[in-house]
Amino acid sequence: MNEIDEEGVKDDHHITSIIEDHERICWGCGLRLLLATDSPVFKCGWCGAISTQIRIRKPDSACFSRWRRTRDRFFVAILLLFMSFVICAGVWAVYPTVFSISYFCGIFHSSITAILSLITISSFCLAAFKSAGAPVSVTWGSYPVVGKNGLENFTFCTYCEKPKPPRAHHCRSCRMCILDMDHHCPFIGNCVGAANHRHFIIFLISIVIGCFYAVMMCSYTVFHVWPPQLESSASTDTSAVSRMLKEVLTGIASSVLLLSVRGLVLLYLSFACLSVDIGITVLLWQQLYYIYEGKTYIAHISSQNSGNGGCQNILRFFNCPYWAFRFFLIPTNTAKFQESSSKFL
Ligand SMILES: [Zn+2]
Ligand SMILES: [Zn+2]
Ligand SMILES: [Zn+2]
Known part of the structure; x- marks a missing residue:
């Protein structure tokens, strides 16, 4: 004009x-x-x-779409199989030892395993099979x-x-x-968006806790099963030659035990869970940092805070009740808290 x-x-x-x-x-x-x-x-x-x-773009070729769908389904199947294997193999390899300590100990750890498994698989299914957040028409x-x-x-x-x-x-x-798309995750075969971001974070947290628990239990079982055999065999010998011979035989027996199916499963679970734990912890830390900063996802967070970071973003993300804001937020955040909490009342 x-x-x-x-x-x-x-x-x-x-x-x-x-x-x-x-x-x-x-x-x-x-x-x-x-x-x-x-x-x-x-x-x-x-x-x-x-x-x-x-400019209207050409739709993706059928081959390209099929490749992405196949890749996503493959990763989802692998992840489901891995989780099932860790749970079943862990119970099979660890629980005879746990129940041998005491009945209460066995029931206690069985309950922890059941709760962790339930949370992990249910949050995975919600993150993977729930719509990530389709816009309303x-x-x-x-x-x-x-x-x-x-x-x-x-x-x-x-x-x-x-x-x-x-x-x-x-x-x-x-x-x-x-x-509020965060990213497309091939391991859940779905986008991480407004409708399933919370389930995705809960899944990551449960994986981190579950893998750490599995590593601890496998390590405990390994140290609980093998060292007593070495001690008992070594303590009964008197002569130096027979003691040395017995130690060699015990070493061979220990190697055989380590190479047994149960020993291999325990070793595999320890290293696999440790590797997964390290990788997922890094991813979880990055995700929580983004939530703290209130950027890249969840429309109402970024719009309400104008890109300001703070613990209120974490509390709001997990739908924490009003009292949690009063309890967790430090006094220096009072002004910010009053501004944000008024939208919850
Ligand atoms: Zn579109
Ligand atoms: Zn118009
Ligand atoms: Zn996607």
């Missing part, structure tokens, strides 16, 4: 051509918009939809139907060819837009 005012001396025909050049149609409400400049990005003053240079395309600010800050997804809400992203593996 400014350009037209400054160049008012030009003839009407030339002005008309400039207007036509800067005329665009809003994809959200279908109104014809007159722009001041020839900007490729503009926002509709009526419905609030943001338009960019829209909105009416768009015609002016009388789309109301004022009806598509505020919506953009147009050129894959789905549908309106895309703010902070939503399109995932080519899931072939849909995901609200």
